[in-house]
Amino acid sequence: MTGGEATDLGQAAPEVSAPRRTSPLIVLVHTVTFRQARQVVPAAIPVVAAVGADGAGVVVALVVAVTALSLLFAALTWWRSTYLDTASSVVLTRGLLARSVRTVPNDRIRGVEVEAPALHRLFGLVRVRIDAAAGTMTGGDEEVVVDGVPRAEGDRLRTSVLTHRRAAVAPAGTDPSAPLPEGPAEEELARFDRRWLLYAPLVASYLAVPLAAVGALSRLLQELPRALRPDLDGPDLTDVRVLVVTAVVALLLLTLGAVAGAAVVNWGFRLVRRGGSLVAVRGLLTRRHTELEVDRVRGGTLAEGLGMRLVRAARVNALVTGLGAANRRGQLFPLGPRTEAVRLLGVLVDDPGPLAPHPPAARRRALVRAVGSGLLVTAAGTVLFLPTGFWGVLAAGVVLTVLGVPLGRGRYASLGHATGPRSFSVRSGLLVREQAVLQRRAVVGWQVRQTLFQRRAGLATVVACVGAGSGGYAAVDMAAADVAAFTEAASGRWATAPPADLPG
Amino acid sequence: MSAPPALPVREPAWSLSRSAIWLWVTQGVLGTLVYGVLVAVFVLAVPSSVGGPVPVLRWLLPALVAVYAVVAVGIRPWIRYRVHRWEVTAETVHALTGWLSRTWTLVPVARIQTVDVTRGVLQQLYGLASVAVLTASSQGTVRVPHLEVGVAERVAEDLARRAEQVRDEAT
Numbered sequence: 001m002t003g004g005e006a007t008d009l010g011q012a013a014p015e016v017s018a019p020r021r022t023s024p025l026i027v028l029v030h031t032v033t034f035r036q037a038r039q040v041v042p043a044a045i046p047v048v049a050a051v052g053a054d055g056a057g058v059v060v061a062l063v064v065a066v067t068a069l070s071l072l073f074a075a076l077t078w079w080r081s082t083y084l085d086t087a088s089s090v091v092l093t094r095g096l097l098a099r100s101v102r103t104v105p106n107d108r109i110r111g112v113e114v115e116a117p118a119l120h121r122l123f124g125l126v127r128v129r130i131d132a133a134a135g136t137m138t139g140g141d142e143e144v145v146v147d148g149v150p151r152a153e154g155d156r157l158r159t160s161v162l163t164h165r166r167a168a169v170a171p172a173g174t175d176p177s178a179p180l181p182e183g184p185a186e187e188e189l190a191r192f193d194r195r196w197l198l199y200a201p202l203v204a205s206y207l208a209v210p211l212a213a214v215g216a217l218s219r220l221l222q223e224l225p226r227a228l229r230p231d232l233d234g235p236d237l238t239d240v241r242v243l244v245v246t247a248v249v250a251l252l253l254l255t256l257g258a259v260a261g262a263a264v265v266n267w268g269f270r271l272v273r274r275g276g277s278l279v280a281v282r283g284l285l286t287r288r289h290t291e292l293e294v295d296r297v298r299g300g301t302l303a304e305g306l307g308m309r310l311v312r313a314a315r316v317n318a319l320v321t322g323l324g325a326a327n328r329r330g331q332l333f334p335l336g337p338r339t340e341a342v343r344l345l346g347v348l349v350d351d352p353g354p355l356a357p358h359p360p361a362a363r364r365r366a367l368v369r370a371v372g373s374g375l376l377v378t379a380a381g382t383v384l385f386l387p388t389g390f391w392g393v394l395a396a397g398v399v400l401t402v403l404g405v406p407l408g409r410g411r412y413a414s415l416g417h418a419t420g421p422r423s424f425s426v427r428s429g430l431l432v433r434e435q436a437v438l439q440r441r442a443v444v445g446w447q448v449r450q451t452l453f454q455r456r457a458g459l460a461t462v463v464a465c466v467g468a469g470s471g472g473y474a475a476v477d478m479a480a481a482d483v484a485a486f487t488e489a490a491s492g493r494w495a496t497a498p499p500a501d502l503p504g
Numbered sequence: 505m506s507a508p509p510a511l512p513v514r515e516p517a518w519s520l521s522r523s524a525i526w527l528w529v530t531q532g533v534l535g536t537l538v539y540g541v542l543v544a545v546f547v548l549a550v551p552s553s554v555g556g557p558v559p560v561l562r563w564l565l566p567a568l569v570a571v572y573a574v575v576a577v578g579i580r581p582w583i584r585y586r587v588h589r590w591e592v593t594a595e596t597v598h599a600l601t602g603w604l605s606r607t608w609t610l611v612p613v614a615r616i617q618t619v620d621v622t623r624g625v626l627q628q629l630y631g632l633a634s635v636a637v638l639t640a641s642s643q644g645t646v647r648v649p650h651l652e653v654g655v656a657e658r659v660a661e662d663l664a665r666r667a668e669q670v671r672d673e674a675t
Contacts, residue, residue, distance in 0.1 A: 321640065322640075444611065444612075444615040444639040444640050444641050444644045445609060445610055445611035445612070445615065445639050445641060445643075445644030445645075445646070446608075446609070446610045446644075447607060447608065447609050447610075447643055447644070448512050448513050448607070448608040448609075448610075449605060449606070449607045449608075450512065450605065450606045450607075451604070451605040452604045452605065455606070460512040462512075463643055465611075465639065465641035465643045465644025466641050466644075467639065467640025467641045467644075468640075471641045471642035471643045471644070472641060472642070472643030472644070480511070480512040481512075483512035483513060484512070484513065484514075487513075487610075492612075494595040494596050494610075494612045495610060496513075496514070497513060497514050497516070497591070497593065497596055497598045497610055498593065498595065
């Protein structure tokens with residue numbers, strides 16, 4: 001393991017023997033963002049309140065003091081932190097007074113992400129996140145961050161860590177059923193198209209971006225001193241024209257905000273296969289560079305929200321074992337046409353064929369469940385209406401019941417499962433329809449659930465337990481009689497629990 | 505409990521220790537006591553003259569506690585004991601739990617990551633222990649409650665040893 005070992009990137013990864021510090025420029029970045037000084041803010045607020053923030057002199061003094069404090073914290077943190085990547089592990093040392101040394105063995109490292117937030121980019125710095133998850137669900141802070149190294153050093157660190165990692169893991173054997181062969185060539189799998197931004201207003205998570213911005217802004221306004229707040233008259237809400245104009249403007253702003261939000265997150269998105277890794281790059285202000293190992297991919301999910309289904313759009317997430325923050329990191333295809341998403345999913349995992357629909361009893365159950373709550377409200381409304389004449393609850397109940405019919409039908413239409421020679425698939429979802437396509441080897445167990453009602457209807461919910469993504473993917477309400485055939489076809493003969501021949 | 509339609513998965517062969525029934529009965533009694541005390545305090549402390557729903561609650565709550573007592577002490581432990589089953593075969597660990605809803609969990613020995621044996625306070629009283637077989641998935645955990653301590657320990661040891669021998673990529 002001496003220097004100059006060739007990597008998949010065709011670069012050399014020289015050995016580093018002495019602990020390194022991050023770039024001193026990061027002190028400036030952290031001073032400006034109050035990264036370390038932020039912890040002091042809760043203590044500072046009462047002090048400020050006690051002193052009172054009136055008078056320009058006090059404000060200036062306060063700003064200067066806070067900045068100086070922030071600079072001090074940032075500099076101390078920088079001075080006391082080092083990192084070191086060796087052939088066997090990555091070692092991080094930090095702490096102002098109490099020293100902490102964190103050693104991450106290379107065979108525990110699952111991926112490396114290099115990101116460049118806007119301020120970092122100004123100074124030519126990047127942030128390297130090293131994923132070292134023990135189990136997917138044990139949670140906790142399993143992430144190692146080296147914040148603020150020059151871009152070249154960041155790339156070197158990534159290459160070096162991944163090279164060592166591969167060397168550490170390689171003897172465990174590469175899985176022959178991995179769908180992608182290793183190869184040094186770089187192949188582009190997907191590339192961002194600006195037209196895809198038009199889908200953004202129909203996606204709930206992007207719609208939330210401008211709403212969150214409005215929320216933050218109004219909170220900020222609330223916290224401004226009374227004297228600084230502009231004294232505006234509230235709009236005249238009785239005028240219909242004002243209401244209509246406000247609604248139209250709000251809708252426009254919401255649409256624009258969603259498009260802008262999607263652009264900021266996804267700008268320049270590009271997914272390439274490089275050697276044994278999938279590399280995704282995206283982001284306008286913060287450039288994110290995520291690397292996933294193909295060997296650890298167990299499948300993928302195709303998600304379509306209600307609005308996305310209208311325009312045939314979809315997103316794809318990869319299911320990768322031992323990946324922290326899987327929702328953000330596993331995102332392979334943030335937003336785009338469904339055909340493109342399906343093609344990409346096919347690269348991750350074999351297509352198991354068309355989905356088999358679930359029995360009619362499942363449709364009845366979906367309808368009953370969707371209409372049930374509405375009927376309950378209607379009943380309560382009737383009880384309330386007869387003596388008091390108050391019709392609000394009754395009306396709401398009727399509306400809910402009527403809405404429940406298409407909702408229940410949609411829920412049933414989402415249901416399906418399929419098995420192929422090397423993969424299988426399940427689909428469900430009420431508003432967001434999610435299809436998971438998994439490799440056979442992904443299954444670490446099965447869970448079959450039957451409620452009282454499902455038992456009477458001859459249905460069962462089958463959950464494929466997977467050490468990736470959310471931990472389990474369910475085929476809801478499939479015929480109880482089909483369960484054994486499905487689980488056997490999707491994983492192996494063990495799934496039918498062949499009779500005992502060996503007492504514990 | 506009329507004749508149920510075809511089972512989605514084969515029923516595991518072995519039942520729990522019979523002491524499990526008495527442990528569940530004890531849990532039911534304790535639960536009833538806690539609810540009973542709470543309701544008694546309510547009935548004593550809140551006079552019906554307060555109005556609103558209080559007069560109704562003064563007889564409804566004790567009735568609910570009585571129903572809970574009958575179900576939790578007299579019915580549920582026996583149904584649970586009939587439902588709960590487990591089995592270890594050459595290839596898999598397999599358990600069935602629940603009383604109204606039923607859950608089968610099946611894990612192949614090759615994918616086992618850890619095997620836990622836990623003994624709660626009440627379990628120690630009855631000489632029982634629970635076994636949890638964990639995998640890489642948060643949902644793929646086989647839990648077998650209330651086995652005799654000796655059995656639980658033997659099973660855990662056997663599974664851990666076999667898992668080590670046949671472990672493939674355990675994720």
